[in-house]
Amino acid sequence: MSDDMPIPIPRVEVHSTVRSSRERAGRYRLEGSRCSRCGALWFPRRFVCPRCYSRNLEPYQCAHTGSIVTFWVDNVGFPAVGYEDIDDRIIAIIRLDDGIHVISEVVDISPGEVHNGQRVRMVVRRHKREDTGNWCYGFKFTPHSH
Amino acid sequence: MSTKALGRRVVVAGWAITPRGQGFEVTWRELLVQAFYNALAEADLSPLDIEAGSVAYNERTVSEAALGTHTVDVLGLRMNIPMVPVSHACAGGGLALYNVWNFIASGACDVAVALSFQCSDAYDNFECMNPIGNYSDYDFLLGYTHMQYGFLRDKFYMEKYGYDLRPSAQWAYQCHEYARRNPDAALYDKPMPSMDELLDPGSEGVRARSATSRGPTATATILVSEDKAESMGIDPIYTWVSFAFRPPYIGNHFYYQGDPGHEAYDIAEQPAMMAAARKVYALAGITPADVDIVQVHDLTGFEGIMSLEGLGLVPIGKGGRFVLDGGTSPGGRYPACTHGGGIAFGHTSVGSDFQAGFIESCLQLSGRAGQRQIEGARVAVVQAYGTHHSLDVVSVLRR
Numbered sequence: 001m002s003d004d005m006p007i008p009i010p011r012v013e014v015h016s017t018v019r020s021s022r023e024r025a026g027r028y029r030l031e032g033s034r035c036s037r038c039g040a041l042w043f044p045r046r047f048v049c050p051r052c053y054s055r056n057l058e059p060y061q062c063a064h065t066g067s068i069v070t071f072w073v074d075n076v077g078f079p080a081v082g083y084e085d086i087d088d089r090i091i092a093i094i095r096l097d098d099g100i101h102v103i104s105e106v107v108d109i110s111p112g113e114v115h116n117g118q119r120v121r122m123v124v125r126r127h128k129r130e131d132t133g134n135w136c137y138g139f140k141f142t143p144h145s146h
Numbered sequence: 147m148s149t150k151a152l153g154r155r156v157v158v159a160g161w162a163i164t165p166r167g168q169g170f171e172v173t174w175r176e177l178l179v180q181a182f183y184n185a186l187a188e189a190d191l192s193p194l195d196i197e198a199g200s201v202a203y204n205e206r207t208v209s210e211a212a213l214g215t216h217t218v219d220v221l222g223l224r225m226n227i228p229m230v231p232v233s234h235a236c237a238g239g240g241l242a243l244y245n246v247w248n249f250i251a252s253g254a255c256d257v258a259v260a261l262s263f264q265c266s267d268a269y270d271n272f273e274c275m276n277p278i279g280n281y282s283d284y285d286f287l288l289g290y291t292h293m294q295y296g297f298l299r300d301k302f303y304m305e306k307y308g309y310d311l312r313p314s315a316q317w318a319y320q321c322h323e324y325a326r327r328n329p330d331a332a333l334y335d336k337p338m339p340s341m342d343e344l345l346d347p348g349s350e351g352v353r354a355r356s357a358t359s360r361g362p363t364a365t366a367t368i369l370v371s372e373d374k375a376e377s378m379g380i381d382p383i384y385t386w387v388s389f390a391f392r393p394p395y396i397g398n399h400f401y402y403q404g405d406p407g408h409e410a411y412d413i414a415e416q417p418a419m420m421a422a423a424r425k426v427y428a429l430a431g432i433t434p435a436d437v438d439i440v441q442v443h444d445l446t447g448f449e450g451i452m453s454l455e456g457l458g459l460v461p462i463g464k465g466g467r468f469v470l471d472g473g474t475s476p477g478g479r480y481p482a483c484t485h486g487g488g489i490a491f492g493h494t495s496v497g498s499d500f501q502a503g504f505i506e507s508c509l510q511l512s513g514r515a516g517q518r519q520i521e522g523a524r525v526a527v528v529q530a531y532g533t534h535h536s537l538d539v540v541s542v543l544r545r
Contacts, residue, residue, distance in 0.1 A: 023283045050404030070302040076349040080289040091294050101397035138288050
């Protein structure tokens with residue numbers, strides 16, 4: 001092997017790019033499901049409604065605005081893989097304006113400024129670099145003044 | 147769900163947990179052999195007596211695709227023994243026991259073993275937990291971990307029910323005290339933390355109020371039918387096991403519409419635990435008022451407190467006050483986590499969390515808990531969860 005062709009390091013558990021792509025509508029647009037029979041809203045998307053057992057569900061774009069229910073400033077030394085260089089990462093439960101709850105990072109605000117009840121809106125931001133080498137993108141939330 | 151009594155009562159015949167501090171040279175095969183043969187000796191049984199089993203593991207830690215056959219092979223059992231593998235995060239050991247309990251209660255066999263272990267071949271013990279999650283497309287891929295969920299839930303519980311850090315610190319302090327009476331606890335011979343250290347609002351305090359690693363661990367619990375126990379001359383400890391789910395996506399822990407039993411709750415309450423507890427109490431013919439001691443899954447102090455509430459031992463939201471008033475101390479109404487709990491006995495995921503509490507209950511009910519013995523204990527409750535209460539296992543033991 002030359003410097004131009006180093007010995008490859010086998011990586012047997014690289015996560016599938018297909019898997020990452022399959023849920024892109026949920027991660028990029030907060031797309032969940034609405035039951036065509038009973039109207040229940042779901043996130044993440046579902047294939048059967050657990051309320052009425054209908055299998056007739058349609059894509060539903062969840063509200064992109066909501067309020068912080070509670071949050072945690074992650075600074076205790078156990079960051080998620082790929083997020084080691086972020087100090088004081090804000091992770092929150094957000095109640096969207098249509099009643100759906102999601103977990104999300106909150107950005108563009110310092111830990112001292114964030115508070116429960118704060119209005120936020122969804123943005124698409126870069127997350128971590130996957131072990132395929134691709135960057136993962138997905139929803140985060142940012143303060144929303146309206 | 148039906149709670150009709152099954153035909154046969156189930157008795158605990160033997161149990162074992164591997165010693166702490168074995169280091170990372172030990173293999174999961176070696177650990178399983180230690181636990182299984184020590185439990186067999188405790189029960190005074192032969193490997194030939196075992197008719198069935200179930201083994202819990204974390205699928206991220208072992209790369210063998212068919213763990214049942216490996217388990218039968220490594221234990222030297224006859225190859226016609228059914229050994230059902232289960233992987234369900236920290237509650238896996240409880241599910242293995244649930245399987246084995248059903249084998250006996252249904253009459254399928256008379257002697258069976260529940261095994262579980264936490265020991266990694268494929269990844270180190272921390273790394274293996276990162277790429278898995280409650281709903282990995284929306285937590286692992288977006289960078290949220292099970293530990294962040296736990297810290298978030300603690301903070302929400304405090305906000306919702308008006309607590310500061312004192313109940314969690316008091317729970318942790320009490321766990322440390324129990325652990326100093328338990329030579330098998332991870333922190334048995336370590337210095338006691340001060341209450342000031344446990345009340346630290348910073349990252350050191352968060353760690354001090356959270357679970358401690360116990361390192362590689364395996365457990366084995368042997369259950370037998372009542373008839374078999376009588377023929378063996380066992381002074382019986384009867385047991386019953388139940389479990390229930392809640393949706394795995396953490397956002398759906400808020401007012402989930404898919405099950406009427408969940409619509410009133412959020413992450414500060416545990417409806418799966420409530421359902422599992424109701425069912426197992428009915429199977430055992432007890433109420434919370436009959437319970438003498440309790441071992442719960444306390445990866446943080448507030449986790450333990452929320453579990454007291456989920457088990458119906460104290461009203462929702464009142465667990466913190468109950469702990470501050472000494473309700474879970476040795477002389478309290480419900481002495482809790484008397485082995486030291488996740489905080490001081492140690493947390494080893496599927497290998498320890500449920501069956502360690504179950505084994506502690508056996509020791510307590512048989513009067514063999516040494517310096518931490520709770521006098522007169524006759525009814526014990528054990529609980530553990532997997533992936534943040536998307537699964538809760540609850541067991542009752544009665545002497």
